[in-house]
Amino acid sequence: MSIAQNVAAIRARMERAAREAGREPSDILLCAATKMNDAARVREAVQAGVDCCGENRVQELTEKLPQGAYEGVPVHFIGHLQTNKVNKVVGAVDLIQSVDRLELLAAVNKAALKKGVCQKILFEINIGNEPQKGGFTPDEARVLAGQMGAYPGVLLCGLMAIPPISEKKGDNCKYFAKMRNLFVDIAAEKYDNVSMVCLSMGMTDDFEDAIAQGATMIRVGTAIFGARQYQI
């Protein structure tokens, strides 16, 4: 199967999941998770009609950007971001989906103000409350959303989550539902510097469940590009 055929198959699945949930397929964006795929393969995905690309590593982002890998669609940062690499990402990507701690929020804000840009961000939520994972708790996110006026260099555009690895299909529905509730609650507050438009959740194995629970963006790697070849 080519990348184009894979993207078409995912679109068909997205459309079915949206209709089953009584939603408009156009309300759900497809983000290609491009890690470990070179610029040529990323370009193929863009040409096949993905809505945006998400990179995990700063080095891959800075390599593929000048190669024109993402031309035609916005690029997002979706991986763990070290504060000492914030300068390479702020202003270079449309959206940082993985703001997962206060220190990073402060660093992104500072870099954006220095560069004279407004950096769109999502809060990453540790929705499964997993000790080994980063991310805000729902309560932390609620409080911090109310303080976004103090971070004029950024605009909070929504929430992102990677739920626990599931044993069987449907296991993550409860986490996706919690995410939707948090998203709706924060949106209802109409806080300064907050525009809740993006609920980013669902990957290759569970994106239909995420759509059923209200995702407005899914991030898909394997189903577009095939299994990643990790080198040891």
Ligand SMILES: *Cc1c(COP(=O)(O)O)cnc(C)c1O
């Ligand atoms: C790799 C990755 C994805 C996509 O995962 P697949 O299971 O390959 O679809 C989504 N989100 C993030 C943050 C990722 O790192």
